[in-house]
Amino acid sequence: MKVSVQAVAVWGKIAPSHSITAVMITDDQQTIVTGSQEGQICLWDLSSELKISSKEILFGHTASVTCLAKAREFEKQPYVVSATENGEMCVWNVTSGQCIENAKLPYRHTAIYYYHCSFRMTGEGWLLCCGEYQDVLIIDAKTLGVLHTLSSSQSSDWINCMCIVHSARIQEDSLVAVSVSGVLKVWDLSSSLNSIQERQSVCEKESKSLDCINCRAVRFCTYTERLLLVVSSTCWQVYDYCDFSLLCTEFCKSGQCFAGGEVLAAYRLIIWTEDGHSYIYQLLNSRLSKSIYSADGKVMKETVYPHLLCFTGVKENKSFPFVMGFVNERKEPFYKVLFSGEASGRITLWHVPDVPVSTFDGSPKEIPITATWSIQDNFDKHRSMSEGIIDHLCASRDGIKSAVVSSSVYIPSLDKLVCGCENGRIFVTVGLKTARARLLENISSVKDNLPYKVLNGHSSRVTCLLYPHDKSVRFDPSWLLSGGQDSVVICWDIFTGDILHQFSLQSGPVTELLRSPENYRLKDNNIVCCVCSDHSVAILHLQKRVCLLHARKHLFPVKKIKFDPLENLLIVGCEDDSVYIWEIETGTLERHETGETAKAILTSTEDSEDLMADALLPVSQESKRNKNAGQKHSSSYKHGMVFYNLTHNEKSSDKLTDTSCIYQPFTILPVKTKWTNANFHILLFDLEKLEELLLSSQLNGLKSSNSFHSYDTLERAKSTTEKRVLTLKRIKTAGSISPVDGQVDTVSSNQVCRDNSAARPLEESGGMKRQKKMKSSRKIRMQPSSNIDVNVTTDTAKLLLSCLLPWGVDKEIDNLCVRRLDILMLQCPVSFGLVSNDNHLSLMLPGWKCTDCCVLEECAVINLFSKRVLDLSNKYLAATEGQTGMKDGPENNVYGTKGLETVFFLFSRIALINRIINIPSTITGEIESPQKPEPIYDKWRNVEAGTPSFPSFYGELSSSKSRYHSPDSGSVSLLKLIYCWSDQSIKIIEAMQAVLLAEVQRTMNTLRKTAICREPLAIVENGSEATDTPIGSHICNMYAPTPLI
C-alpha cells in the first residue's frame, strides 16, 4: 500500500487511557515499551538520569496486548515484537515508531523470547512463544510465520512461563519452561537447530513435575550456572539445575501473590508481587539445612535459606495489576532497574543498587522510587500541546471551561467538523480553519472569526454522532443525528442548527448510531439504527420521524445487526452468540436462537444481505478506526480522482462539485479508544493528492491570467494573481468585498454562525477579512471564480509546511517563512504521526521532544524534531550542491518571482522525500540488490510525468524544475543520501524537516544575493513597483519582471 499520508494528532486535555498489560525496557536502556489493554503500545523515553517521558503511542492492534519482547539483536535493529489477545503480532521499530511486520495467527501468546544463534542459524532469528496452546511455538522473527513447534512427549499442556538458559559450562542453549499444571520441561535449542530447520519433531529432554501450581516465572542463575528460580503465585522456590532438587521455598504473605522474579547476582534474587511490591533476598548457605531435605532424602543436601535484604513498594494510587520487570545490566553506564506498569497507565522505576544491603540493625531497607510517570503527566506538563481541537472555541465562549469532546464526526464533503461534548453541546465548525486556528500562531483574528455553530439540545454527554448523507446519498444532506447519555436521539438540520425531531428512547445512553444498509428498500430508506446501552436496538425513520421498532430483549451487547428485506425482519446478533429475530412491521420477537442455529442464521444472511454492524461495539472501535484510516485514504484517493476529472469538465457549471473536491487531501479523523469518553483527532494530509492539486491549481491560475492579459501586462498580472492567492488565503473569499465589510464584527449568539459551507458559497461571508488586506483586494477584481479550492489547497499545504518547518532554529528563516512565504508559525510543536503499512499508525505524544531539545535557547516555539535534523540538512545541502550551482540562475528566479511558487516547490520536495523513503520500506529486503534502482526510477518517471502539467509557460523554469526531478547525477546523489538516511532509521519527518530547512536556507541565501545584486537594477527598471509596498522592497523586487520566454 502506498503511503502518502502525513498525520498530525490533535490531542485533548485528557490522555488516552493506557492500562498497562506488558512492559519492557530496551537493551540500550533508552526506551521503555508498554502494551495496554486498549491495544496501543506506548514508547517512553528513558534518559540517562532515569527520567521518564512518554514519547509516542502506536496504534494498530485491535485487542489487549499480552506480551512484548525484543525481536532482533537490539544493537543492529531496534525492533520489538508485540502480541495480542486475538493473535495479532506486530514488529515495531521503536526508534521510528514504524510497523515493520505484522501477522495474525490463531495463537494467543503470553510470553515471547527472542533467540538467535548467530553462527548456525539462517534468517533473523526465532521468537520462542508460549501461551494458550500446547507446548512452544517457534516463529520466524522476520516473517512472523510459524516455523516449528517444540513438542512434549508426555503431559503436554499450556506453558505458563519459560526462559532461555545459556550455559557456557554445558555448552548448550536450552529452553526451560513450566507448564500450567506445574511440569518443568527442558528443550535443547542449540543441538536441535538442525532438526528444527528440517522440521523433524523435537521433544523435551527433561520433564519433571514440580509441586507448584500457577507458575509465573522461571529464571536461571547465570552467575552460578546452577540455581533455577521458580516463582509461582503462592511461593518461590530455588532448584538445583543439575538434578532439579529443591533447595529452598519461601511462601508469600497472605493477601499477596508473587508475579515474577529475577536473579540479581549469585545467590541474590529479586521477587515481585502482583500489587507492586518487590523483595530482594540473599540466599545463605546452611549446612544445618533450615529448610528442606532433598526429595528422596538420601543425602542431606547443601541447602540455602533466604534472607530479606531490601524491599520496594508503592504507597498510594494503587491499581491492579502491576506488571513488573527487571533489567540487569552490568555494563556501565547501565543501571539495574526494577520497573512496573500499572493498570492506571503509570510507570514506576526503582534504581536497585549494585550491592543491596540491609540496614545496620539487620532489618530490610526500603529502596525509594526513582521515577514515576504517566502519559497524563505529559499532557499536563505540556498544556498547550495537548489542547483539544475545539478547546479555543469553548474558551472564547463566555469563558466556560473547555469541554471534553466525547464524540465527533468529520464531514469531508462539507469540510465540517462536528464535535459533541461532555456538557451536551454540539459544535459545528469548518475543519481546516479549526485546525489552523488550533495549530498556528498569530492568527487570532482567524481564531476569533472562526465560523461555528453551537447546537443545544442534549442535557448530558453526546455519545455518538452520525451524518448519514456522507456515505449514502439517499439521506437528506442537511440531516445530522446525535445520540446522548440522556437516551435521546436528535435529528438536526446541520445548516440552520434547528432541531428537526427528537426521539426519546428511554433505554440508557445511546451507544451507537448506524445507517441502514443500502439494499434495504423499506419505506424510502431513510432509516437509522440506534443501539442503546441496555442492548436494545431502535429503528428510527427519519422522514416520518417515528420509531418503527424498539427491540429490547437482548441480554448481551449487540454485535451484529442485519436486515432481511424480503420478510421485513431485523436480525440481531449478540455477543453471547445468540440471535434475535424481530418482525419490523409488528415489533414482535419472532425467534430467539442460540448456538449452532444462531451461527447458521447469521452466516446464511451474510451473503444475501448487508453486513452493517461488524464494527459496532466499543471493542471493535479501534479496528473500525484502523479500517477507516486505511480505507479512507485509498478510497478517498480514488474518489478524488473521479471527482477531480468531473470538476474539470463542468467547472463553471457547478460550484458544489467544485468545492467538494477540497476534501481529498485533508481529512480529520476522530479517534476514540476503548473505555474512555474522550476523543482526539488526527489531521490527515494526503501528500500525493495535495501535490497534484497544487500543480493543477498553478495551471489554472496561469491559464486564467493568460486569458485575461495581454503579453505586456502578463508579468504584472501574474504577480497579482500570486498575491491574490496569498491574500485570498487570509480573507478567504473574494466573492463579496464591499458588502461584507459590514459583517466584520462577530455575531456570536449560539445558533448563528458565519457558516461558509460549501452548499452556500455565495453567502460566504468575509468575516475574517482583514482590513490591511484591502490594498491587495483591489487587485482581485479580475480574478476567476473557480479558484476557491486553490485557496483551500494552498492553505492545507501551508498548514502542513507550518507543522514541518523547524521553527526557532534560525530567526531569519522564520521571518522569511512568515513574511515571504506566508507560512505561519506554529503555536506550539505538533504531534506528528507516522502511518506505516497495513493501517498501523504511530503518534507522538505531547512533550515528545523534551529530552532531545536542550540545544536551543529562549525561543517561543521550537519545532525541531531532533538535533539530528541540523546535521541532516547540512548533509543534504552538501549532497545537492552541484545541482544548485548548475541552475543557480533560474532558481533565483524561481524564488525571486514567487513566494507561492516556493511554497509549492517546498511542498513537492517533501512529497518527493516521502515517496523515496516509502519505497524502500516496501522492499526493505532488497535494498542491496541490483534491481533496486528500477522501481525508484519508475517513481521518478512518474514524477516527471506529473511535471509536464507545469505550464510550458514557465519555459526555462519548468525545464530546470523537471531537471530537478529527473534522475540526473545530482538527484542520484540525493537519492543515495536519502536511502542512506532511511537505512539509518531516520524518521521520515526528520528527513522532511531537514530537507525543508536546507531548502529554505538556500532560498534565503539566494534571496539575499538577488536582493543585493538586483536591487538597483530593479529600481531602475521598475521604480513604480518598488514603491508600492514600503515594508519590504525586496518583495517587490521579486515581482519585477523576470526573463521568461
Place this chain on the structure above:
Amino acid sequence: DEEFKWLLQEEVHAVLKQLQDILKEASHRFTLPTGGSGGAVKQENFVLSTSGTDQVKGVLTLQGDALCQADVNLKMPRNNQLLHFAFREDKQWKLQQIQDARNHVNQAIYLLMNRDVNYQFKTGSEVLKLMDAVMLQLSRARNRLTTPATLTLPEIASSGLTKMFTPALPPDILVNFYINLNKLCLTVYQLHVLQPSTTKNFKPAGGSILHNPGAMFEFGNQRYEVSHVHKVECVVPWLNDALVFFTVSLQLCQQLKDKISVFSSYWNYRPY
C-alpha cells in the same frame, strides 16, 4: 453518587465472590490432575452407541482431560464381520478441548482471585476491564467445548490417534474423538480406495467436524472416498454442568457490566 460508591465497594465484590464460587465449582468438574502426589484422577467409563443400530459401539474411559482406554467395536456392514480395537496399554489420547477449557477457567479464576475483598475498585472502567478479561476467558472456555476443531480427512488420517490402537486400525478405517457441547463423540469413517482409472470427479473435501459419505481425500499417494460414517456419542454429565456454569457466570459478568454502565455518567474523566 453514593449509590455508585456502594456499587463499587460492596456489590462488585459480592458479585465477584459469587463468580469465583461458580467458577471454582466449574473448575472442580474438570478435576485437575494433581501432579503425582495427589493420587490418580478418577476414571469414568462412557458407553457410546446409537439407539437404533449397533454397528459401532465404543467404551471410552476418560481420566481428566485424557482418554486412557478405548474399546471400539465395529460391525462391518457388508459381511457383518465384527472388528474390535482398543488403545494400547501405554497410550493415552489427550482431549485438547477439555484441557483448554479447563485452563481458560483457571485463568479466569486467577484474574478474579487477584481482586479480593480488600481491594478497592476506584472507577467503573476498572471493573469493566476486569469483566472484559474474565468474559473473554469464559467465552473461550465455552467455545472450546461447543466448537470442535474442523479437521480435514488427511489430518485425521495422519493424526497420532490412528497409531494408538491394538490391533492396528485397518487402512480403510479412520476414527476421531472430540467433544461437542456436553457430549463425547466418536466418529468412524469407512473408506474405499478410489482407483486411478475411476471416472469420478476427484474433489478433495475441506475441513469439517463431521464428514459425509462421499467425501474424498488424498493421503499417502492414494485417493480415498468415505463410504460410511458412523457417529456415536454419550453425554458427559460434568461437561454439561460446566457449560451451565459458564453460561451463568457470563450472564453475571454482563449484568455487573450493565450495572456499572448505568452509572457511566458519574465516572470522572480521568480514570484514576
